Amino acid sequence: MPKIVDAEARRQDVVEAVFRIIASDGLERASLREVADEAGLAVGSVRHYFASSDELLVHSFSVVVDRIAGRLEEAFTVVESLAVGSAEHDAAVLTLLGQFLPLDEELAVDACVWMAFRHAARIRPVLEQEAARSHRAVAAVVGRLVMRLMPDGGSVQERLVSEAERLLATLDGLSMHALLQPEWMTAEVCRDVLTAHLETLVAVPSNR
Amino acid sequence: MPKIVDAEARRQDVVEAVFRIIASDGLERASLREVADEAGLAVGSVRHYFASSDELLVHSFSVVVDRIAGRLEEAFTVVESLAVGSAEHDAAVLTLLGQFLPLDEELAVDACVWMAFRHAARIRPVLEQEAARSHRAVAAVVGRLVMRLMPDGGSVQERLVSEAERLLATLDGLSMHALLQPEWMTAEVCRDVLTAHLETLVAVPSNR
């Protein structure tokens, strides 16, 4: 039999090389040659594990989507295990929302890569499917969270979707600003914005 | 003397070709040859008006920034001319915030181009300056608007910046979702999100 190499682990190495390149030089520099160099391989070797450049990028996209969705699900189970309104619950919610933001090195790379792929998916049809999957996964968690936090339990369908979208937009906007204008955006401002938003979520059902 | 051509108008034609290409095929396809084709010119002609590809892109960026900043300033003077709290005032505020969103064809192209350049500026140093200018211009208008709308007139400096950032993040997030996931994002949801946000802005000063 042949040389035994853990193919899946090798693929993962290559994917992480892709992540590093996207984070530092952008998606357009993630060519086969650059990726191979970054991974310490030859172009032919990378192409042994990924049939084409498109397959490499699509797979990389799916990996980052899985990572983010996994973190969100995990953080949400923590939230579910706590009593609504308790201090621990509020902290867990903030932790959950913090998964969207580039608060440490690993989160920053993921946020950066995720953002790059989502924007690329607008143009490149091969990425469309993963982009839709990513949107569904994130919207599901945010939707459940909003349902849990809203005073009336999100009984009004119409208001639920608009509040979910409002939270999601704020999160993506914050993440984007933190990536693009880091000099104007501190972790403290992020936290303040999130807590302010949460107050507006649990507070006013008011008229409407 | 030579053939007389309105050089500035020609430059503007080329810039608009750049916009169309970015909106439909992304920034990475905005090469000199593609732009020349789209503008109905030869590569050499485009290069007569723009010394290099970088200069063309930087100038295009500055044009879209000027366009957006101009619309915002204009809409803000309308807001300033009305009494705070009146129905016309609220409508004018919504109109102002709507300038960020791809609500019609022209706004969509601008939002798309603006988004593309801002993300590219993370990587390409030539675009850095314009990105910073764009951020300052937009943050200034949003900051003044928040100061005008907040119940205490935005007297608490710290809360003012976090509320301004919160509004800005929501706007950019909404715009991004409208561009990337148009199928999940209707103009109605956009409006609902904005009105909901405005209610949270004028409502609770609360504790803190």
Place this chain on the structure above:
DNA sequence: AACTTTTTAGCACAAACGTGCTGGAACCGT
């Protein structure tokens, strides 16, 4: 009509890209 200067068009080159293809290296089961 001739001249001058702007405008337009295009060629040529090096660099980088994806990909089809070939050949050697490494390694496991026999």
Place this chain on the structure above:
DNA sequence: ACGGTTCCAGCACGTTTGTGCTAAAAAGTT
């Protein structure tokens, strides 16, 4: 020891890119 299979490396080809350079076309002034 020795095949057979997998893994690794790289060449070669056709495209596309930015840019330096040349030269024809166009048009107002003399």
